[in-house]
Amino acid sequence: MSEATVWLIIAGLGAGTYLTRFVFLGLVGDRPLPDWLLRHLRYAGVAVLPGLVAPLVVWPDATGGQPDAAHLIAAAVTLAVGVWRKDVIQAVIVGGLVFAGLGWAL
């Protein structure tokens, strides 16, 4: 990808993201949103991130796309710690240590 294309991506993503933050506070004000729209927006985060991660965990590049125990176990542990502790940093640290440990052990 050319450097100019990446700048175009940065500009487009920056403008679009700013608009998602400005749309109500700056433009719409306190006019009510339709309930169905709010209901869908509430799930945007959990709808995108797991789908983005799933192929990277199941078919990792590092193994040439073959499912691999270290990747699957480390992913499960990271998710479990995140759900249990409700803490992003603890989950990353524990998951990273498990992945490193399995890479050394297996």
Add this chain to the structure above:
Amino acid sequence: MSGRSPFGLGVARGLPFIVIMLPFGMLFGVLATEIGLPVAQAMGFSVLVIAGASQFTAVQLIAEGVPAAVVVLAALAVNLRMVMYSAAMVPHLGSAALWQRAAVSYLLVDQTYALAVSAYEDSPAWTLRDKLMFFAGTALPVFPAWVGASWIGAALGGRIPESWSLDFALPLAFLALVGPMLKTPAHVTAALVSVAAALAFAWVPWNLGLMIAAALAMMAGAEVERRS
């Protein structure tokens, strides 16, 4: 709240987030340079987009060589939740001057939003000025930490040994972000549908399978919520 000014209180509440911003920002900087982006572009992301998960998404898709428009759409989808944040600020800051609302919008990220909403609910006596000062206080540590950490990571990027297998750092970071989001059966359903559909539609070109999965998952989450 022991006589502290709203601004000082905001700074105090924002400071602990540096612990989160530093490693995440550095990881972003490292990954951005690892896929071949110059330091200026890594910084461009952190200053103009200021949204970690969507920056990671964009970098991942750029590395996969996905068309630029699809990169922007997929990364924007991650940020749709910000529309909710913007709406939540209206009852508190809707009467501020336009430039103030524009500035708050620029700095309205997960951390500043969460801190502001809970403080505004705990302190109903605050004036508009108090609320704006608190928000500015929370942003003071959070924003420079994100930008500074991205720069450190981008500057270090090329010096990280290959054997650290950083390629798996991105999936781990995303999974760690998702864990605390799984608050209700509707959230869990949306996440499961997202995973199943992303794997099932992985063959669709240009990563559009991810967009299909995200749309189906949002519909599933909303439907479970409506029925409960």
